[in-house]
Amino acid sequence: MKKYSIALSGKQRRIMVLTGEPSGDFHAGALIRAMQRIDPCLDICGIGGPCMEASQVDVFFPIERLSAMGLTEVIFQFKHIKQAFDTFKYRLRTHPPDLIILIDYPGFNLRAAQYAKQKFNIPIFYYITPKVWAWKESRLKQIKLYVDHAALIFPFEEKLYKKAKIPSTYVGNPLMDDYPEHLAKPFSRSFLMGPSSLIGSDLMESGLIKSGSACLDQKEPKGPVIGLLPGSRRAEITNLLDIMLKAALKINDKKKKSRFLISAASSLHSELIDKILSPYHHTGLFEVVQGRPMEIFKRSDLLIAASGTVTLEAALCCLPTIIIYKMSPISHKIAKLLVKVKYAGLANLIAGKEVMPELLQNDATPEKISQRAFFMLKNLGDHENQLLVVRKLLGAPGASKRAARIALDLVK
Numbered sequence: 001m002k003k004y005s006i007a008l009s010g011k012q013r014r015i016m017v018l019t020g021e022p023s024g025d026f027h028a029g030a031l032i033r034a035m036q037r038i039d040p041c042l043d044i045c046g047i048g049g050p051c052m053e054a055s056q057v058d059v060f061f062p063i064e065r066l067s068a069m070g071l072t073e074v075i076f077q078f079k080h081i082k083q084a085f086d087t088f089k090y091r092l093r094t095h096p097p098d099l100i101i102l103i104d105y106p107g108f109n110l111r112a113a114q115y116a117k118q119k120f121n122i123p124i125f126y127y128i129t130p131k132v133w134a135w136k137e138s139r140l141k142q143i144k145l146y147v148d149h150a151a152l153i154f155p156f157e158e159k160l161y162k163k164a165k166i167p168s169t170y171v172g173n174p175l176m177d178d179y180p181e182h183l184a185k186p187f188s189r190s191f192l193m194g195p196s197s198l199i200g201s202d203l204m205e206s207g208l209i210k211s212g213s214a215c216l217d218q219k220e221p222k223g224p225v226i227g228l229l230p231g232s233r234r235a236e237i238t239n240l241l242d243i244m245l246k247a248a249l250k251i252n253d254k255k256k257k258s259r260f261l262i263s264a265a266s267s268l269h270s271e272l273i274d275k276i277l278s279p280y281h282h283t284g285l286f287e288v289v290q291g292r293p294m295e296i297f298k299r300s301d302l303l304i305a306a307s308g309t310v311t312l313e314a315a316l317c318c319l320p321t322i323i324i325y326k327m328s329p330i331s332h333k334i335a336k337l338l339v340k341v342k343y344a345g346l347a348n349l350i351a352g353k354e355v356m357p358e359l360l361q362n363d364a365t366p367e368k369i370s371q372r373a374f375f376m377l378k379n380l381g382d383h384e385n386q387l388l389v390v391r392k393l394l395g396a397p398g399a400s401k402r403a404a405r406i407a408l409d410l411v412k
Helices: 022-038 050-054 071-076 078-094 106-120 139-146 157-163 198-206 234-254 267-283 294-299 309-316 329-338 346-351 366-377 380-394 399-409
Strands: 014-018 043-048 058-062 099-103 124-127 149-152 168-170 225-229 259-264 286-290 302-306 321-325 358-360
Touching: 014 022, 014 078, 014 106, 022 043, 022 050, 022 099, 022 399, 043 050, 043 078, 058 078, 078 106, 099 106, 106 124, 106 139, 124 399, 149 157, 149 399, 157 168, 225 234, 225 294, 234 259, 234 267, 234 302, 234 321, 234 366, 259 267, 259 294, 267 286, 302 309, 302 366, 309 321, 309 346, 309 380, 321 366, 346 380, 358 366, 366 380
Parallel strands: 014 043, 014 099, 043 058, 099 124, 124 149, 149 168, 225 259, 225 302, 259 286, 302 321, 321 358
Antiparallel strands: none
16 A cells, blocks of 8 residues: 655645535544544534534534435435535635545535536545445546545455556545454343354353253343344435334244334434334334444344445444345336446445345335344354454454545645
8 A cells, every 4th residue: 555644734724525424424524533633733624414523623514414315315305415515616615625525425526526626626535435336337437537536445446446547545444443353253142042142052061051041041031132223314214114113023023022222323313213113112122222333233132224334334243134225116226227236235245245134125024024033043153253254354444544644645
């Protein structure tokens, strides 16, 4: 990897960071903190959310008005997207930055890069680049025209960018910093399923529990704890959460005393989650957990999660996960024509095989989800071990730090 030297000057450097959804905001916050450690005097503004705000960034447009996925879902968000772009153009005229950093959100960000490059010739740095390996490889032409340097977070991206002759560096995956190696070891399970459980078999060998025991506390057997992660976008929560809740009821019918933790990625979506959850309150099975998913990871035996970055986070913790996804019929038909990868889950793409089962579109039913959950709960240890390969393939921590050095070198 090329080494970048930072030449700090007396001039305060102004940087604009653009992202459009919670996962991008999270990675933006880490990158900004890494840049601020190198140069504490940076003047940073942008489109973002609470993570960027926590880093003392002037957020001139909030991401909660932008998060959408799928063609038909984005159409309903067009008004907000136009407002964001108009605000972006205004800020370029009134407070032109020395560098623009794009983080994911390619539909908006590539258009922003084109405008900034053609009108102001501002250096552009792309961190967490578009998933051209999955679909819209044509975006590489736009990136080559308007982006000065790309920081890649998946090892298989290097070949594509090299072939396209785009200046790029594989910096590693930022999730490696957030999920250190000790989290890859199996958690202490809330229950034990017998000899097929990794922890259960270990305890039997040690003599701490007897063969046939179903749990650590033999006086009061406990059921499994299952995390439900319906996504960070309103459309995802609307499409997926009720399916997850119905699957949960079926799981509890067979696995009594099951408990379910619902992830609310943003407090802004709590009202929507509560509305969908209200018909199920009487069951007493569900608990809503705010914020980042680590608390759910620590407490869960199994996850049922919307396809997205969170499934890779779960893989880095070796937490068995069922990936589900469902979008509008029109969006799905278009996706089938355009998407060219074998798997939807990032962990599966990195491993090159299905280490997390996928139930997509018509397969994302309460019946199929609950059946897969029953099978996985009997073989948790096997599923944990399959996920170890994902961490090995992603390399060393330090992605944000390496990306920060490249970014500041572009404006030295």
